[in-house]
Amino acid sequence: MAKDEQPFEALSETAEKVVENARGAVDNYFSLLQKMCSPDLTEKMRTYTARNISASAECVGKLSQARDFQEAFRIQTEFMQTQLNSFAEQARSLGEAYTKAATDATKSFRMSP
Numbered sequence: 001m002a003k004d005e006q007p008f009e010a011l012s013e014t015a016e017k018v019v020e021n022a023r024g025a026v027d028n029y030f031s032l033l034q035k036m037c038s039p040d041l042t043e044k045m046r047t048y049t050a051r052n053i054s055a056s057a058e059c060v061g062k063l064s065q066a067r068d069f070q071e072a073f074r075i076q077t078e079f080m081q082t083q084l085n086s087f088a089e090q091a092r093s094l095g096e097a098y099t100k101a102a103t104d105a106t107k108s109f110r111m112s113p
Helices: 009-036 039-064 069-109
Strands: none
Touching: 009 039, 039 069
């Protein structure tokens, strides 16, 4: 009966493993990305990815403590609203950083008259 009080509790352990695996994959990805992109752009992407993984892990932690479907739905809805706003800001910031990196890269290819 105690298990019914927190139906999402099993998610917590699984989520921890998923987050661990995701962080390892992200580290590998950014090692490769760092070789191909500007350091500023890579660092922004690394920071945003870490924030997004942490936010997801926090959400799953909250979901694991949900007492019923309504609470789980509320937690998920709040998470999605927050992440959509965050993604919009991140996309704007990354777009600016990418444009700057591309502009700087093309400057090195221009020849002096």
